[in-house]
Amino acid sequence: MSLCKTRLQEERKQWRKDHPFGFYAKPNKAPDGSLDLTQWTAGIPGRPGTLWADASFPITITFPEEYPSKPPKVKFPSGFYHPNVYPSGTVCLSILNEEQDWRPAITLKQIVMGVQELLDSPNPDSPAQEPAWKAYSKDRVTYEKKVREQAKRYATG
Amino acid sequence: MKSLERVLGPERYLRIRNTSVLMVGAGGIGCELLKNLILCGFGTIHAVDLDTITLSNLNRQFLFRQKDIDQSKSLTVVKAVQNFNYNDCKLEGHHGNIMDTEKFPIEWWDQFSYIFNALDNLEARRYVNKMALFLRKPLMESGTTGFDGQIQPIFPYVTECFECQPKVTPKTYPVCTIRSTPSQPIHCITWAKEFLYHQLFDELEDKTQDQRRQLESETLDRQEIDNLLRESNELAELRRMVLEPGSQFAQELIHKIFQVDIERLVNIESLWRTRKVPEPLDLLELQHELDALLQEPRSQTILVKDTSTWTLLENLYVLIRALESLQKRISSGEESCVPFDKDDEDSLNFVVAAANLRSVVFHIDPKTKFDIKQIAGNIIPAIATTNAIISGFLVLASLPFYDQEPRSRGDFGPVPQTSSTVFTSIRPNKYVTAAALSQPSPLCPACSLSARGILHVSQKDAPTLGQLVEIIKKKYGYEDIALILGKAKLIYDVDFDDNVDRSVLEVAGFVSGELLQVQDDNDELENLEFYISLGDKNELPELVLRQKVKEKEKVKENEENGTGELNNGALEPVEIIDDEVEEPPTKRQKILDIID
Numbered sequence A: 001m002s003l004c005k006t007r008l009q010e011e012r013k014q015w016r017k018d019h020p021f022g023f024y025a026k027p028n029k030a031p032d033g034s035l036d037l038t039q040w041t042a043g044i045p046g047r048p049g050t051l052w053a054d055a056s057f058p059i060t061i062t063f064p065e066e067y068p069s070k071p072p073k074v075k076f077p078s079g080f081y082h083p084n085v086y087p088s089g090t091v092c093l094s095i096l097n098e099e100q101d102w103r104p105a106i107t108l109k110q111i112v113m114g115v116q117e118l119l120d121s122p123n124p125d126s127p128a129q130e131p132a133w134k135a136y137s138k139d140r141v142t143y144e145k146k147v148r149e150q151a152k153r154y155a156t157g
Numbered sequence B: 001m002k003s004l005e006r007v008l009g010p011e012r013y014l015r016i017r018n019t020s021v022l023m024v025g026a027g028g029i030g031c032e033l034l035k036n037l038i039l040c041g042f043g044t045i046h047a048v049d050l051d052t053i054t055l056s057n058l059n060r061q062f063l064f065r066q067k068d069i070d071q072s073k074s075l076t077v078v079k080a081v082q083n084f085n086y087n088d089c090k091l092e093g094h095h096g097n098i099m100d101t102e103k104f105p106i107e108w109w110d111q112f113s114y115i116f117n118a119l120d121n122l123e124a125r126r127y128v129n130k131m132a133l134f135l136r137k138p139l140m141e142s143g144t145t146g147f148d149g150q151i152q153p154i155f156p157y158v159t160e161c162f163e164c165q166p167k168v169t170p171k172t173y174p175v176c177t178i179r180s181t182p183s184q185p186i187h188c189i190t191w192a193k194e195f196l197y198h199q200l201f202d203e204l205e206d207k208t209q210d211q212r213r214q215l216e217s218e219t220l221d222r223q224e225i226d227n228l229l230r231e232s233n234e235l236a237e238l239r240r241m242v243l244e245p246g247s248q249f250a251q252e253l254i255h256k257i258f259q260v261d262i263e264r265l266v267n268i269e270s271l272w273r274t275r276k277v278p279e280p281l282d283l284l285e286l287q288h289e290l291d292a293l294l295q296e297p298r299s300q301t302i303l304v305k306d307t308s309t310w311t312l313l314e315n316l317y318v319l320i321r322a323l324e325s326l327q328k329r330i331s332s333g334e335e336s337c338v339p340f341d342k343d344d345e346d347s348l349n350f351v352v353a354a355a356n357l358r359s360v361v362f363h364i365d366p367k368t369k370f371d372i373k374q375i376a377g378n379i380i381p382a383i384a385t386t387n388a389i390i391s392g393f394l395v396l397a398s399l400p401f402y403d404q405e406p407r408s409r410g411d412f413g414p415v416p417q418t419s420s421t422v423f424t425s426i427r428p429n430k431y432v433t434a435a436a437l438s439q440p441s442p443l444c445p446a447c448s449l450s451a452r453g454i455l456h457v458s459q460k461d462a463p464t465l466g467q468l469v470e471i472i473k474k475k476y477g478y479e480d481i482a483l484i485l486g487k488a489k490l491i492y493d494v495d496f497d498d499n500v501d502r503s504v505l506e507v508a509g510f511v512s513g514e515l516l517q518v519q520d521d522n523d524e525l526e527n528l529e530f531y532i533s534l535g536d537k538n539e540l541p542e543l544v545l546r547q548k549v550k551e552k553e554k555v556k557e558n559e560e561n562g563t564g565e566l567n568n569g570a571l572e573p574v575e576i577i578d579d580e581v582e583e584p585p586t587k588r589q590k591i592l593d594i595i596d
């Protein structure tokens, strides 16, 4: 446990010193006035020049007690339209999977960059929801339309 | 001169007569240990345990008798030894949780010169280890499992602590394996106990949402998820039937669980491409024989046949009898629910029979009631002899500490260099093996990444959080800090000053017994962990902080120092029972969740 909080504060510090442009990430404020280091809210900007551009997509990052031995859980709002996002909003990404590519050295910055990368490069091998997955593999026109609509809802500026 | 005095030497004898020690846990090891401590003449001995005595304790926890069942272990144990308390040791039993900071504040811990652990769970072991680190008191850790036993003396910051070696967490199985595609007896037992039994008879919280989420994270097969959720909903129906006496509960349950649900599973073809298709039970076909068995009074004897494997019919018989009995207990209003307990015959019989029937359906070999009891009850065999041997070593290994004049806190003199961790086993040539104590791991989350001390805060004249920050910075030489309270509550850092004008007493969670972590924002000095103690003074512990070593350098440093052990590092077999040879123990296994 003490490893978990030490590391989380370290992540917060590193983020403060250096974070990628257009992103934000901060621990949630608890009702008692403290910051809960295990619950973060972050925003992922869509890459310029992609269907996801000009929008910032909100995610929540939940760190388990065993972090950094075990990975955090990353979620978009439920119903988020993307082939690798479960209906609940949970992101299916190999670096967030303990049995796949998670390593304790992976930083918050790498996680959010990984999620950004996933937006425009879905992984065809791990479908997580029916609608986006079907459209992506069989009906690109509908897929692109839906993604653009979604980006509009999260548009920045 | 008394014989004990001759054995211990007059000076050591006096020190032991005048000291106080703490024994945490009064179970299997605890009973043996207390006997040894008393016969060794320790002046004052405190025993803490939160458990009460059960029937299954009596075979090895020799200080307890039938009449003591349901009594407090710690209070009973101190009474039970009075008839051989030849040295007039002062005994105090405390019935309570050792992690209770109100009952056992840090000042209470400070009265002891040595702490002996006789515990059976990881959480309490971690906690006691932490207390020993805060107070820099020697701690004797112990554990046994079957014929294997270990003792480990811990001298805080000088030798390895309990957390220096990472602990293995227990294995879990994916929900879908348990619910849809079991392939081993353990999967069926887990299903019967954690899922079926739990859903029917245990206390329930509403977990439908959680369940869906967990399922979704594990399988993509929509059809499988929907099917599993439907099963649960139908089970909730059956649970309601438990309350209606005389209903066809048993028959309907068996029909649903081992026939209808399985038929549905068979229909999800994607599951069976690489697996053997399960075979639903055909109850109509079995009904006649089952009725005969149910009407025959002698069938009762099946229930106690616990070392032979029951037939399909016998399992059905046991399941029906267990269901009837459980239903009666609940519908009569005697009990609102019956949580699983390996010593509750009805709940055990239910789990054994249900697990075996499921095994039959999935072409897995059924197990005996005896085997399933071990697995479902998480029973690690406890052997009285191992406990007795280990308890002997516990006390013997503590004696060198009293061979020297008391020193200042945290200074153990040459004792750590000559102390050993001891392993016992029944492997030939490895009955008793000893190994030198290792240095603390430079990456240990408990003892290496942080300094420790007690932070006294006055309840009358408490500082504001902002003042506390300034005092800490000035006293220890930090340039800027972050403060984290308890598990993960950040209450202050350079970017978060919402609370600085509040008195620390108004900061939620700032209470006695809570931990406050100080992290250096500039990464120059090591972290600091305070144990908060509210009282009548403001005082910070006297500590000199070490420069922070970057983790990579630490590992390198450790490699350069060779094995990291205190003396020459060789594992020395102790030639006690077998005098042939010198192979070191197979591996330096660490005391884990080894049992009482």
Ligand SMILES: [Zn+2]
Pocket (backbone or CB within 6 Å): B160, B161, B162, B163, B164, B165, B440, B441, B444, B445, B446, B447, B448
């Ligand atoms: Zn340690």
